[in-house]
Amino acid sequence: MALSIDRLTTLEQLAAIRTEWNALLAHNAINEVFLTWEWQDAWWRAYSHGELFVLVGRDAHGALHGIAPWFIDTRRPEERVLRPIGCVDVTDYLDIIAPQARREAFCSSLAAYLHAHSDAFTRINLCNVHGQSPSLVDLPAALERVGFQVTLRPQEVCPVIQLPDTFEGYLESLDKKQRHEARRKLRRAENAEER
Structure with a gap:
């Protein structure tokens, strides 16, 4: 099932999906405090350096199926790096938010959207993804299917x-x-x- 992807670029738009965000997160494979709307909003308000680029996937009835809480890091003028909100410092675990039953459809729709809008960024750096996240399989596969070159490598070890x-x-x-x-x-x- 193809989902429509919308890009949210303002705090007001983020605030409008707060309840949906946390309800969806409750069914995510990785449900960490760092993925809550409250943490993401607080991080953005404290440390933002760039442009919000939060992608949400909805079905034909408007039901939310996935969220990619990202931003474009513009600190270096020659680069526009797409990163998760919270990347790199301060936040241990980041991810996309999509329940397992909806994850593959969301990843495919997300990859198609990123391919169609690849002029918005120079590269993607999805840091701090939880080592047990299904996103480490589903999202790279979807990105490769639309032509992105994907490299996976451990960033840091988080003791548990x-x-x-x-x-x-x-x-x-x-x-x-x-x-x-x-x-x-x-x-x-x-x-x-x-x-």
Whole structure:
């Protein structure tokens, strides 16, 4: 199913899709705080350096099927780099937003739009994409089908640790000395609040 792609270029346009954005994100394979409308809006207001280039895909009935929260980085006059909002610093995980059932159609429509509007940018740099994201497969394949040359390479490693469900569970996972030290510091902090 081909989707129509619209480009949003103003904060007012972004604000108008806030509810739809977060509802769609709830069904995304990668649902990180960095992809919420609130984070993206705050990042853009604090660090923007370029032009908003947020692409949204809708079906014939107007239902939202995908969002590519991007911008054109214009810091270097000789380059217009298409990047995700939040790229590179400050944000760990970025991605397109499209539930798995809609992702392939969105990626195909997105790639066709980018091909048709390739005069708007000199290159695409999709940084900080989560290593488990299906976008690392679907989007490059769609871009290659329309003639883009795609290179994938790791940018940085983001350390992750799985934590138990409770704080007590976490304390139990520590060795005896670390557990004793953590509890001692917690008591000290609680006593400091009382003073």
